[in-house]
Amino acid sequence: MHVNLVEETACNLLKQAAVHLPEDVKKALIRAYNSEESEVGKSQLEAILKNIELAEENQAPICQDTGTITFYIKAGSDFKMLRHVEEALVTAVRRATRHVPLRPNAINPINGRNSGDNTGRFSPQTIWEVVAGDFLELTVMLKGGGSENASALSTLLPSDGIKELKKFVVETVVRAGAQPCPPVILGIAFGGNVDLTMKLAKKALLRPLGKANPDPEVARLEAELMDAVNSTGIGPMGLGGRITTLGVHVDYAYRHPATFPAAVAFSCWALRRASARINNDGSVEYLTHRDDELYGHVSSENTFIR
């Protein structure tokens, strides 16, 4: 296996994510279009569906805000190239920024300078999880600024935890209104500590839409919160309507007796993610964007346009 394989695969994932929405998100948007009752809301969903088609046709990014880049990495402990992964991902981001193209969105917060290639301190962000195995599973998420600004973290009163949580979610969604480009996808987490909670909330956005939490109690909470959010009337693009969210994904962690942190992470309707698994034998399986012809996969190095 050549070390470039990680870079090539990451490049492909960045392009797939920026240009093609995953099937579960597309299907959820079509369902939303069919069930939206507000005329204005429906017009927004129609424009969204048209835009998704045009992006694929023109091989152009769905949204001009191609977001900040996070790689979720499931690292098999026996994967051969582990030590090269971080560097390969940075190079992949540089190349994809030029060739997709992605908008340069990495800015030094001290002096306001844009690095120009989406790289910089902690950019791209990499979140590692080590698992047993001889593969590397990469998931890239591109997340725009509008939805990020709506995200919220709070430490709730433990005595009334779940009730407080429900209220916090509704309040956060109402305050966000049109800003995060609804219909949104909500990642919600509680318990744990403040950093873990937000991490779990963000990670919940990776779960395929329509797949409930396997824990029936949590699944019930998801359904309840989804119904509540879709009763607000905020609607597509905040112009009024029934469909404010496409999915609510909840996760949790055990907490300290004195604390009850809760986090809400928003994704705009354009939930852009793509995953692949690289095996030690050099084979690559694309997990979210499977059709080779449609997505232009390359299975060997040097074939991605340089």
Add this chain to the structure above:
Amino acid sequence: MAMYHLKTPLSDSEIRLLKVNDVLYISGLVVTARDQAHKRLLEHVKTGKPPPMDMSGLAIYHCGPVVKRENEKWLVVAAGPTTSTRMEPFTADLIRGLGVKLIIGKGGMGVKTTEAMSQYGAVYASFTGGAAVLAASLIKSVKGVEWLDLGVPEALWVFEVERFGPLIVAIDSHGRNLYMEVANKVEAERSQIYRKLGL
């Protein structure tokens, strides 16, 4: 929910026709401006220095596009709207000072802009957030670019557009603001939602 096809420059009487929830398609010239360009445009208005182009009757589009240059020509790859609330402190003065008639963005604007729109005859219309390729496909040509020193997303891009839309009139020149109306309705629903959640 009436539908209108209008061309720039927009007249006062055309603007006064438009009501909240109407659908608008616009042809003609649209000038992009976001945070930095707004700051600079406001300096021009305040000092009486003319801006790089006459903007009276035209549209300002809250957008930082992805463009590429091919054979000496600019091509627009993706050009969806950015969040308009950040432009709230500037917009009333720009409507008054530059004679801009249409503001295109997403997410809505506040009381100051709504009042200026009533007073000077202008409307705010929402383009679907994230629909960047759809927007780019309706931009027929790049007529010019000013203030590139601010960077590509922040520059003033002059786009010639054809049937650019659907735009939803969300703030009209008669004092109505759809976002505030939606917010009021949401507020009215809130107690019902809390009850259902057992709060």
